Amino acid sequence: MSTTMAPVKARRSTTEKEQETPAWQKRLTSDRAARIAALLSFFLFWVLISWLFLRVPGPIEVVQRLVDEFSRGEVFGNFGKTLYRFGVGVALATVVGIAIGVVMGLSQLGRAFFESPVLVGLSIPAIIWSFLTVMWFGFGDLSPIVTTFLTSVPFVIVNVAQGVRGVSRDLRDMSTTYNVPLSRRIKDLVLPAVTGYVAAGVRFAIIIGWNGVLLAEWFGGGGGVGYRARWWYDANRFGGFAAWVVLFVGFIVLLDRFVLDRMIQRAFRWRDASA
Amino acid sequence: MAVLTVKNLAKTFNVGTAKASRVLDDISFDVRGGTFVSIVGPSGCGKSTLLNIISGVEEHTSGDISLTSDSGGPARMGYVFQDPRLLPWRSVMKNMMYVQNDRSEPTVARCRKYLDMVGLTKNADFFPGQLSGGMQQRVGIARAFAVEPDLLLMDEPFSHLDAITARGLRAQLQDIWAQSKKTVVFVTHDVVEAVELSDRIIVLQPGGRIYEDITIDLPRPRRQTDPTVATLQAEVLGRLEAMKALSRTASEVAA
Numbered sequence: 206m207s208t209t210m211a212p213v214k215a216r217r218s219t220t221e222k223e224q225e226t227p228a229w230q231k232r233l234t235s236d237r238a239a240r241i242a243a244l245l246s247f248f249l250f251w252v253l254i255s256w257l258f259l260r261v262p263g264p265i266e267v268v269q270r271l272v273d274e275f276s277r278g279e280v281f282g283n284f285g286k287t288l289y290r291f292g293v294g295v296a297l298a299t300v301v302g303i304a305i306g307v308v309m310g311l312s313q314l315g316r317a318f319f320e321s322p323v324l325v326g327l328s329i330p331a332i333i334w335s336f337l338t339v340m341w342f343g344f345g346d347l348s349p350i351v352t353t354f355l356t357s358v359p360f361v362i363v364n365v366a367q368g369v370r371g372v373s374r375d376l377r378d379m380s381t382t383y384n385v386p387l388s389r390r391i392k393d394l395v396l397p398a399v400t401g402y403v404a405a406g407v408r409f410a411i412i413i414g415w416n417g418v419l420l421a422e423w424f425g426g427g428g429g430v431g432y433r434a435r436w437w438y439d440a441n442r443f444g445g446f447a448a449w450v451v452l453f454v455g456f457i458v459l460l461d462r463f464v465l466d467r468m469i470q471r472a473f474r475w476r477d478a479s480a
Numbered sequence: 481m482a483v484l485t486v487k488n489l490a491k492t493f494n495v496g497t498a499k500a501s502r503v504l505d506d507i508s509f510d511v512r513g514g515t516f517v518s519i520v521g522p523s524g525c526g527k528s529t530l531l532n533i534i535s536g537v538e539e540h541t542s543g544d545i546s547l548t549s550d551s552g553g554p555a556r557m558g559y560v561f562q563d564p565r566l567l568p569w570r571s572v573m574k575n576m577m578y579v580q581n582d583r584s585e586p587t588v589a590r591c592r593k594y595l596d597m598v599g600l601t602k603n604a605d606f607f608p609g610q611l612s613g614g615m616q617q618r619v620g621i622a623r624a625f626a627v628e629p630d631l632l633l634m635d636e637p638f639s640h641l642d643a644i645t646a647r648g649l650r651a652q653l654q655d656i657w658a659q660s661k662k663t664v665v666f667v668t669h670d671v672v673e674a675v676e677l678s679d680r681i682i683v684l685q686p687g688g689r690i691y692e693d694i695t696i697d698l699p700r701p702r703r704q705t706d707p708t709v710a711t712l713q714a715e716v717l718g719r720l721e722a723m724k725a726l727s728r729t730a731s732e733v734a735a
């Protein structure tokens with residue numbers, strides 16, 4: 206009697222695995238599915254909490270409040286105000302942060318000079334700045350702008366300085382042997398090399414900075430998203446409060462996804478071309 | 481006229497610490513304008529250190545260096561490194577322009593000319609990452625020539641390339657040099673390469689002294705297949721082997 210044994214295959218090729226995996230399984234294990242699952246579980250969690258606690262507004266109530274605010278004509282004016290303050294603050298933080306970061310990264314002396322102030326800046330929370338600026342500048346646009354700037358600029362500085370210190374020694378030596386002027390070195394060598402760090406810094410600036418703008422508006426009373434959120438809060442209507450928070454958070458997420466991400470990809474075109 | 485004069489040059493790394501090491505001991509030589517001089521020596525004997533001191537990237541411990549330019553102004557230097565050292569985020573042409581003094585029309589034309597000479601006219605708008613290693617090195621060579629340097633320094637520019645690419649580039653370098661007649665100080669550990677390219681070979685020995693100064697009096701262009709070139713290569717190689725044997729016994733005696 207003879208038995209024939211089927212050969213045992215040690216490993217399957219990627220093509221075989223690909224073919225054997227059913228389509229539904231592929232879809233369920235995709236990145237996209239993970240993202241949707243995260244959103245969905247957050248949403249369910251929200252619904253659950255709003256059922257359990259009366260004071261927490263549910264999604265439906267928040268959407269209703271949002272629609273109310275739109276129909277009252279409160280949204281565009283206040284949102285525009287906040288956006289303007291936030292935009293100016295973050296833009297200033299980016300420009301000043303890059304400048305100081307480059308100085309700190311290039312010069313030993315610059316680093317010694319700025320290190321402590323930046324450290325102090327990092328550790329002061331937005332709420333302290335918002336109190337101070339309202340005291341200094343009153344209820345106008347200046348308090349939220351300065352608060353946004355002061356809370357976010359240290360993060361840009363730290364990131365940029367770290368990036369500048371990491372610029373290739375070989376390329377710096379090359380620039381020295383060819384006597385390349387400092388301004389050109391910064392423009393063509395240092396800044397492109399730190400693009401990733403600048404992007405990370407600006408992201409931080411945006412995330413930290415919006416705390417600043419909302420807090421300054423909360424205490425300032427010169428209109429804006431923070432002011433409007435407080436108005437509902439003081440009226441003990443948490444739905445309206447939550448509506449404004451959702452609006453602004455949604456805006457920040459979209460800004461990050463569609464504007465910042467695109468800009469970063471554009472700056473790294475040379476990398477894609479090389480691959 | 482001497483473009484470069486080096487006198488009693490010495491270099492010690494980490495002066496005054498326990499790690500102090502003397503790399504160059506007492507180096508003196510001068511280089512006349514329009515000549516191609518090679519510095520040859522075993523790996524680790526201080527060749528790159530010497531070039532970096534001449535270029536100003538590294539400071540020297542004692543001795544003198546003087547550089548003269550024909551114009552009387554500060555001497556312009558070109559440097560071809562072991563690796564291409566290009567800005568990865570700038571195109572080939574922008575990399576060439578990065579090291580130029582000005583953005584004038586003649587400067588752009590000069591960059592194009594040298595890019596053409598290394599056969600990369602078509603790649604002017606490529607990013608370095610889109611070129612092969614040999615092509616990147618050619619950009620580095622074109623960049624160095626395009627600044628019209630009073631002194632052109634090269635530090636083992638072909639050692640990272642495969643043999644066939646390296647041979648092609650050596651021939652190309654001979655052609656470009658024949659046309660431009662720049663003053664070149666070329667560092668290599670490869671005697672064969674040095675004989676093929678140079679008017680003169682300075683042999684460095686371990687411990688940082690000059691062992692020998694050899695004049696290479698062969699007609700150009702020199703090709704590997706030429707028997708007189710091969711004979712001289714063998715002879716210089718023999719002398720270098722003798723030096724290595726000598727420094728080996730010296731260090732054994734010292735130990």
Ligand SMILES: Nc1ncnc2c1ncn2[C@@H]1O[C@H](COP(=O)(O)OP(=O)(O)O)[C@@H](O)[C@H]1O
Pocket residue numbers: 493494501503521522523524525526527528529530
């Ligand atoms: N920055 C440095 N600090 C300490 N030692 C160094 C430094 N750079 C080079 N050296 C030492 O100097 C010697 C010569 O180096 P190098 O000039 O690169 O040699 P070569 O180019 O001839 O191979 C080596 O022993 C190396 O370890």
Ligand SMILES: [Mg+2]
Pocket residue numbers: 527528529635636
């Ligand atoms: Mg070397």
